Amino acid sequence: MATGAEFKQDMPPKGGYRAFNFHRTFPKLVWSPGAVVAAIFGATAYGVYTAIESKKTDITEKFEDVDINNALEPFLTAERDRYWLKLLAKNRALEEEIMKDVPGWKTGTWYGEPVYFTLGEKWWDPSATEVYAHSWGSVEAREHLWRQHSEYAGPKFYDNWFPQSISKWFW
Amino acid sequence: MSLTRDTHLPTDEELTVPQELVLSTPWLKAVAPYMAKQCEKEINEFMLRRKELEDPRAVLKEGAALTSCGVNFLQSLKRTCLPQTQKLADCVDQSSAKLYMSKCHADQKELDACIEANLSITRPKLGYFSKLHVYDSEKPAPAAKLRDYKADAAKVLNELPADYHLRKDYRKYNDWRYNVTES
Numbered sequence: 001m002a003t004g005a006e007f008k009q010d011m012p013p014k015g016g017y018r019a020f021n022f023h024r025t026f027p028k029l030v031w032s033p034g035a036v037v038a039a040i041f042g043a044t045a046y047g048v049y050t051a052i053e054s055k056k057t058d059i060t061e062k063f064e065d066v067d068i069n070n071a072l073e074p075f076l077t078a079e080r081d082r083y084w085l086k087l088l089a090k091n092r093a094l095e096e097e098i099m100k101d102v103p104g105w106k107t108g109t110w111y112g113e114p115v116y117f118t119l120g121e122k123w124w125d126p127s128a129t130e131v132y133a134h135s136w137g138s139v140e141a142r143e144h145l146w147r148q149h150s151e152y153a154g155p156k157f158y159d160n161w162f163p164q165s166i167s168k169w170f171w
Numbered sequence: 172m173s174l175t176r177d178t179h180l181p182t183d184e185e186l187t188v189p190q191e192l193v194l195s196t197p198w199l200k201a202v203a204p205y206m207a208k209q210c211e212k213e214i215n216e217f218m219l220r221r222k223e224l225e226d227p228r229a230v231l232k233e234g235a236a237l238t239s240c241g242v243n244f245l246q247s248l249k250r251t252c253l254p255q256t257q258k259l260a261d262c263v264d265q266s267s268a269k270l271y272m273s274k275c276h277a278d279q280k281e282l283d284a285c286i287e288a289n290l291s292i293t294r295p296k297l298g299y300f301s302k303l304h305v306y307d308s309e310k311p312a313p314a315a316k317l318r319d320y321k322a323d324a325a326k327v328l329n330e331l332p333a334d335y336h337l338r339k340d341y342r343k344y345n346d347w348r349y350n351v352t353e354s
Contacts, residue, residue: 061271064297065200066301068200069203071204072199072203074210074214075192075237077221077234078235079238085186085228085231088172089180089183106176109175112331113335118320120323122226123225123228124173126174
């Protein structure tokens with residue numbers, strides 16, 4: 001049993017306890033609500049302005065390129081016409097050469113039945129399938145469906161790492 | 172191929188010009204506005220006639236004249252402003268992946284000044300080549316031709332051999348509709 005000499009009563013610290021804050025406490029106000037709202041609206045307005053301006057710049061940049069392409073188009077068209085007609089003449093000559101032993105075959109028709117009945121003297125470009133009839137399928141895929149290539153078709157840094165027979169299949 | 176023996180195709184001599192434009196894309200982009208401005212008359216003639224006649228065979232002369240005009244311009248440019256052109260073409264080649272002109276306006280101004288001083292060609296304002304241009308050709312526009320298609324078709328069909336296996340399993344155009352709302 002504990003005796004009275006061993007018992008010691010805990011007492012308040014000297015000077016008493018500090019005063020207890022029984023009031024409601026708020027966090028310190030760093031930005032006033034008005035400032036926050038103004039900052040948000042300001043940032044949004046600045047972002048919208050920048051986005052509109054950069055879009056205008058992008059459109060102008062693209063249009064500059066389009067304008068140059070327009071200036072170039074007649075020259076490319078003139079060259080393309082000559083190349084195209086040469087290619088068609090070559091194709092027709094090939095067809096005549098290939099089909100010369102087939103009785104009843106008329107070039108440009110199906111045994112005399114024409115593809116176009118009512119064309120007359122009007123020019124009509126043959127379709128790509130007809131033009132590539134004497135080429136390998138891979139040639140048509142490469143030249144007609146050229147979009148499957150990456151935009152950059154020039155020499156690559158790894159060109160010397162592989163023999164030509166393999167690297168020609170890389171895009 | 173649908174081209175028959177009767178279809179007129181020009182000979183190789185008609186289709187060959189002494190010199191084609193063999194520049195690469197950055198060089199073409201660098202010189203295009205000046206070249207197009209210099210050859211404006213040929214361009215208008217070629218593009219108008221090509222559009223009117225709807226036939227590449229009929230405008231070979233105009234096309235050859237256009238190409239030779241471009242070649243002449245490039246030759247005079249080579250004699251006068253080659254360094255500036257080279258600089259602009261290199262800039263176009265190397266400053267953006269899409270070969271845009273926007274990074275090269277400083278070099279373009281140098282070339283502008285050189286070409287204006289030596290060849291007296293002013294580069295048109297942005298958008299000039301995208302506008303519609305009114306052009307009166309000396310050659311008259313072709314008259315609209317209405318043909319009797321049924322007579323043409325009947326003539327071709329009569330030329331076919333009597334035992335020709337014409338298909339009989341066709342349907343009238345309107346019968347291809349599956350319901351009345353299709354056109």
